Amino acid sequence: MNLCADSWFLIKLSENDTTAMETIKQVTQGKDRLIVPSVTLVELTRKMIRDGSGLENVDKLLGSLRTSSKITVTSLDEELAVSSGKISAEYSMPSIDSIVAATALRTECRVLLSKDTHFDRFSKSTEIKKQCW
Amino acid sequence: MYENRFMKVGPRGQITIPINFRKKEGIRPNDLIRVCDAGGYLIVRKATTPSPEEDFIKALQSMGLSEEKDWAEIERLRDEE
Numbered sequence: 001m002n003l004c005a006d007s008w009f010l011i012k013l014s015e016n017d018t019t020a021m022e023t024i025k026q027v028t029q030g031k032d033r034l035i036v037p038s039v040t041l042v043e044l045t046r047k048m049i050r051d052g053s054g055l056e057n058v059d060k061l062l063g064s065l066r067t068s069s070k071i072t073v074t075s076l077d078e079e080l081a082v083s084s085g086k087i088s089a090e091y092s093m094p095s096i097d098s099i100v101a102a103t104a105l106r107t108e109c110r111v112l113l114s115k116d117t118h119f120d121r122f123s124k125s126t127e128i129k130k131q132c133w
Numbered sequence: 134m135y136e137n138r139f140m141k142v143g144p145r146g147q148i149t150i151p152i153n154f155r156k157k158e159g160i161r162p163n164d165l166i167r168v169c170d171a172g173g174y175l176i177v178r179k180a181t182t183p184s185p186e187e188d189f190i191k192a193l194q195s196m197g198l199s200e201e202k203d204w205a206e207i208e209r210l211r212d213e214e
Binding site for chain 1: 198
């Protein structure tokens with residue numbers, strides 16, 4: 001099963017949250033795969049620069065993603081961009097959210113790990129279950 | 134910028150990891166290494182280092198993000214669009 005990680009879930013992992021750690025454990029020890037939409041890296045990178053934290057940890061994150069077979073970054077290509085635009089228009093969703101939603105659809109995710117309320121209507125009309133705690 | 138070196142492949146596929154790379158990564162004779170096919174690139178890592186997934190979590194945790202502050206800001210910026 002594929003799980004799509006919105007920035008919220010990455011933040012929960014950063015906090016060492018128990019449920020997030022259990023979820024990632026299922027990915028690393030089982031057959032699940034974690035899909036990371038590239039747009040979440042925009043938000044994390046912006047955060048690191050604004051905080052003056054440097055990009056060392058972003059580089060480390062990218063290094064781990066390049067070698068992981070369990071965690072995959074999905075890039076924004078032209079097909080995903082058009083799909084995102086359609087979702088954004090249909091669900092009145094901000095562009096970043098629509099890229100996350102389109103990524104989840106394309107990669108056949110069953111779960112979208114996010115607390116963002118913009119996904120509620122999308123989640124109800126697709127087979128992608130929004131999951132947060 | 135990544136440092137690139139060109140190495141010749143031996144008849145049985147052997148290559149020599151350049152000494153400065155070995156020193157930097159702490160690779161010694163008889164160490165086990167992991168070779169990963171990363172779609173067009175082969176990545177060589179010391180096998181005793183943590184898994185890529187552990188590295189992923191460690192990098193996120195080093196960022197020190199919090200739901201209360203950082204997720205709230207991300208949500209606000211998304212809403213502003």
